[in-house]
Amino acid sequence: MYANNETGTIFPIREIGKIAARKGVCFHCDAVQAVGKIPVNFREENISLLSISGHKLYAPKGIGALIVGKGTKFYPLLHGGSQERNLRSGTENMAGIVALGKACKLAEEKMSIESIRLRQLRSRLEEQILKTIPDVKRNGHPELRIPNTVNISFLGVASDALLTGRDRAGIAVSSGSACSSGSLKVSHVLKAMGIAAGAVVGNLRFSLGQDNDEEDVDYVVNTLRKLIQQLRRTTDA
Numbered sequence: 001m002y003a004n005n006e007t008g009t010i011f012p013i014r015e016i017g018k019i020a021a022r023k024g025v026c027f028h029c030d031a032v033q034a035v036g037k038i039p040v041n042f043r044e045e046n047i048s049l050l051s052i053s054g055h056k057l058y059a060p061k062g063i064g065a066l067i068v069g070k071g072t073k074f075y076p077l078l079h080g081g082s083q084e085r086n087l088r089s090g091t092e093n094m095a096g097i098v099a100l101g102k103a104c105k106l107a108e109e110k111m112s113i114e115s116i117r118l119r120q121l122r123s124r125l126e127e128q129i130l131k132t133i134p135d136v137k138r139n140g141h142p143e144l145r146i147p148n149t150v151n152i153s154f155l156g157v158a159s160d161a162l163l164t165g166r167d168r169a170g171i172a173v174s175s176g177s178a179c180s181s182g183s184l185k186v187s188h189v190l191k192a193m194g195i196a197a198g199a200v201v202g203n204l205r206f207s208l209g210q211d212n213d214e215e216d217v218d219y220v221v222n223t224l225r226k227l228i229q230q231l232r233r234t235t236d237a
Contacts (some may be wrong), residue, residue: 001033003145005032007140008033028049029047036107036108059096059103060099121217125206135156136153137152137195148207149206150206153190162175
């Protein structure tokens with residue numbers, strides 16, 4: 001991963017790429033969370049294969065791309081046609097491809113300004129939660145992370161109750177990765193970090209986007225503070 005989908009932590013891709021290139025290893029990078037939010041340089045970082053997903057850039061769901069470096073051996077998963085330079089058969093999703101290209105162009109144009117705005121919103125959200133709600137912990141690297149993601153643990157609150165409460169309040173957050181959001185188990189990422197080991201802990205991932213503003217952040221913090229207080233009183237009782 002270029003950046004973790006739960007904590008937003010950015011990994012040392014350039015250093016990993018150098019090691020892979022020196023050893024002659026094919027290096028695939030999942031950059032779904034990173035592209036459009038931070039600069040990604042395919043060639044300079046010695047990446048052999050890089051995958052992205054359109055819906056993370058405001059393109060339609062169901063479209064993505066795999067960038068294959070020159071000289072990288074690639075064997076088709078789907079056979080039968082000469083589409084995609086004999087790398088993948090099947091009729092191309094032309095509307096999705098055009099939308100992804102446009103989304104990438106807009107993301108590049110707005111990235112420098114939008115990343116600053118999102119980082120400020122994220123700091124506002126994070127600081128208010130840590131300041132006004134006791135027994136909470138931020139997960140992930142404090143600095144090396146994408147600008148829109150916050151992952152926080154709330155001690156003494158079960159994840160299922162926390163998710164139900166935020167749903168009723170109209171707040172869209174997740175307890176883990178979106179691809180396993182239906183599960184109430186502690187994610188393997190947080191478990192590997194030692195989060196929730198032997199304790200009741202609710203974890204939430206907040207992802208900020210282009211439609212969010214300071215008013216949204218303040219609403220989330222105020223609603224969450226009341227919800228946490230209520231759930232902890234119920235637990236203590």
